[in-house]
Amino acid sequence: MDFGSKPSLIGPLLCLAVPLFTACETTHYEYSPPHSDQGRICVTQCAGVRETCRNTEMQRAQWEKSGCEHRQETTYHACMARADTKDETRACAKKRGSCWANEDTSRCENDYRECFVTCGGHIRTYIE
Structure with missing residues (x-):
């Protein structure tokens, strides 16, 4: 779900830059x-907790934005209200920035994996 947030490009840019x-x-x-x-x-209960966590994080990002x-x-x-001249009015308009917030669901995913294993499941991790 996207609430007008911009995706983070920090990771990919760092990969290219360094x-x-x-x-x-x-x-x-x-x-x-x-x-x-x-x-x-x-595991089904773990998935429900993960979904609640994701929704909470998306809501947090929306509130932040x-x-x-x-x-x-x-x-x-x-x-x-303080601007008296056209230059001051333009300066006010230039100060307007854009707002965005990214949801960070990594904690939700980490907690889910831990719960999954606690329930008796197994997870293989592949790093490329």
Whole structure:
């Protein structure tokens, strides 16, 4: 779900900018579910917790963006109220920035993997 946020380009840019100093890695996971019915029910509960965590993080990012937009508008209107000349009016408009926030669901995914294993599942990690 996208709330007007911009995707982070920091990782890919660092991979391009600093190839001599660091290696860029991609991690993939292969999930093997538990064999027991109880383990599979447990994993289903883990997935529900992960989805709640993701939704909370997306909502946090949306609130952060909305808060930024509100602060930007308040600052802009205060500036315009003080502006006496066209140059000052243009300066107010130039100060307007854009607002965005990225959701970070990495904690949700880490917690899910830990829960998955606790339920009896196995995860193979592949780093490329």
